[in-house]
Amino acid sequence: MRLTPRFLQQACRITFYTRSTCSLCTTAKGVLESLQTKSPFYLIEKDVDMAHHKKWKDIYDFDVPVIHVEKSSAAEDGNPSADQKLMHRFTEDQVSSLMEKVLASSR
Template identity: 50%
Template sequence: MYPTLRLLQACRITLFTRANCSLCTNAKDTLFKIQETRPFMYKEVAVMEDGQKHWKDLYEFDTPVIHVSGKDAGEEQSELASKARKLMHRFTEEEVKAKMDEVEGESSI
């Protein structure tokens, strides 16, 4: 069995979340539905936890937020957040897949 091109170009999605956030729960559900048919690397950051001050300052009142990047992109950096491919608050499977397509399209160039 050979890996597909899509798997080789997998995205990384970072979900910025917080406790007791129903929109965050919906966002997670959306991402897990997508992951069933379209693999991606997943990371979750709880912005209110100790050691996350830089993310708290950015996203405390905006969760959920996702950053979509190439699988080989470096670690998320708060000072580069303005340049990130992101979706905030409420987003659909189609919107997430469109961001993934953008990132994968850039990776294949």
């Protein structure tokens, strides 16, 4: 699916903090990929082990996987509040509910 500018203004952006050697991250990515086929969103993946993501490694080194959910028109490197993120294990329903909450709060 091609994401249009109008879609991106009305959709959520999910930033996925991960690492390649993390089995929980692999499971979480599967949850996000499955959900994306049902409720499209813009996904940004950041491997905390990459040198240019050191800021996020310092924050989430022992907590990956983590997702930040925000309205896609928000600033990319903003720091969402605690009620806009999920950590470790999460289901499609939990992510979907958080997406709905974020979109509802921005109306």
